[in-house]
Amino acid sequence: MNRARLRLAAVTAWSGPPMPIVPLRPSPFPLLPEPHDESARQSALEGYELLDSVPEAAYDDLVRLAATLCDASAAAIALVDNGRIWYKARHGLGETERLRSQSICSQLIADAEPDRLMVIADTAEDPRFAGLGLKLDGRPLRFYAGAPLMSPDGYALGTLCVLDHRPRELRAAQRDGVAVIARQVQHLFELRRYAIEQRRLLSEREAFALQLESAQADLQRRHELLQHSARHDALTGLLNRSALSQLLGSEDAMEPLRNAAYTLLLVDVDHFKQVNDRYGHLLGDRALRAVGDAVAASIREGDVAVRFGGEEFLVVLPGTHLATASEVGERIRQRLARASLPFALTVSIGIAGGDPARDRPEQVFDRADRALYRAKAQGRDRLAVDEG
Structure with a gap:
């Protein structure tokens, strides 16, 4: 593969007709752009309560499946947090997080569009990332493919990414498979958010029930006090x-x-x-x-x-x-x-x-x-x- 083709790393659609290409940003290293609505994006991410959560088998299985499907050294679910990339799940990857300024995921969420896949056939040939000296467990990172993980309201939360030590391309079936797995990750995210919302509603109902119970108890106390006042002499406390x-x-x-x-x-x-x-x-x-x-x-x-x-x-x-x-x-x-x-x-x-x-x-x-x-x-x- 020649140098020109490598610089036209494809961003392909997840299934169906041939995918559109995401043009490379000419931004010089190390200034990677942030989404224009970063504050809202961060707020959306925090709403899932995923950051620094404990490992979960459902996510671990999906990243292992992505690595196996693509015959890649590693795969991860990477969440883009303030100043860092934190891995909700990882396979073949030793680190649990890395600096956001030294990650391809930051670039991906800046360009993120639903149903698009970013593929960098050789990071050493990409002007945005060649100077980062990216490593994969101590060896140079050469291949990256990432599907954005989107919230329903259009915010990029992170990526499902596949990583390797060698430059390469993905076959159409592999790209489609990564897209399917990414959709499953998003589905798990939404189930989690639904559960959080249900717990919140339950907590609110319980709090309301406690408030109602307290109000009823207070009303009963007031009623008893009024009854006592109506039946008892205020000066001596005896019946009136x-x-x-x-x-x-x-x-x-x-x-x-x-x-x-x-x-x-x-x-x-x-x-x-x-x-x-x-x-x-x-x-x-x-x-x-x-x-x-x-x-x-x-x-x-x-x-x-x-x-x-x-x-x-x-x-x-x-x-x-x-x-x-x-x-x-x-x-x-x-x-x-x-x-x-x-x-x-x-x-x-x-x-x-x-x-x-x-x-x-x-x-x-x-x-x-x-x-x-x-x-x-x-x-x-x-x-x-x-x-x-």
């Missing part, structure tokens, strides 16, 4: 009068009072108006909280404590007789006597027992109220029990 009305209208809540004896305690703060007048409303609120704390600490789970009015508290003790209720009343008084307040605070307590067989709840409440009145009339800071 609205909650008491709901309990009275609830079949489940009233069930214990219909099946067994119970007691009611009415607790009233002694001289509370004087507390407010003398010490102010802030300390008055503190006093009410102290009463609420004493009540809450003195009853069992399942008992009901309600801030019934301004300074009045109602305690319902299901399944409890008068003697036990009196003990609860005394615990409330004693705890309040130990409360950390800048003044002495006492309560009067009226207690009445209810029998479901003969008493309606409002009747028991009236008897507890009369007992409370007696406690106050007898000097306050005491409890009185209705024995009726």
